[in-house]
Amino acid sequence: GESVGLHLPTLSVQEGDNSIINCAYSNSASDYFIWYKQESGKGPQFIIDIRSNMDKRQGQRVTVLLNKTVKHLSLQIAATQPGDSAVYFCAENMAPNNQGGKLIFGQGTELSVKP
């Protein structure tokens, strides 16, 4: 079936370095993508999203890149901080015009930031 998967299950970076978390998706019809951050014992928290008509979107210290040609999504975190340590999930929404619909989540990448 359709799935969203991540290239790396774990990522360890030094505080202050930039982090890049990758995600591959298989459904070319997906129109909307989201990155979530999940800290231990908490629900996933929205970080940033991007629609399929864009290839880059920037937030505060985070950038999402979308390459529809190779069905690849990445999350870049600038100047990674200890508070960024968490599991990061990518998710896709296949609903037309983003009218609700379920999100399909990847397996997650655990980011560990070393002080």
Next chain:
Amino acid sequence: GAGVSQSPSNKVTEKGKDVELRCDPISGHTALYWYRQSLGQGLEFLIYFQGNSAPDKSGLPSDRFSAERTGGSVSTLTIQRTQQEDSAVYLCASSSGTGLYGYTFGSGTRLTVV
């Protein structure tokens, strides 16, 4: 309320018992979702409610699982005759229905079947 509220936060039950998990979405959100997260795994879609439309139940793993949403607000996920493989964190989320900005998740209910 200000966020999505789930109760209980933790539930330990004996195999074979029924359990009910509650989700109180953000006020005014028309869409409500249930997901299941096993230890160290991603989120598995269970069921989705949107307004007065028939729910999308395509993710429910068996007929022991059911959910309802009363009055377009609070939702209850019921698991009958629980099995050990049902142990997981059950997450609820709500959205305004447009899907933009993703969902807002609750903190989940950790279910342990012993």
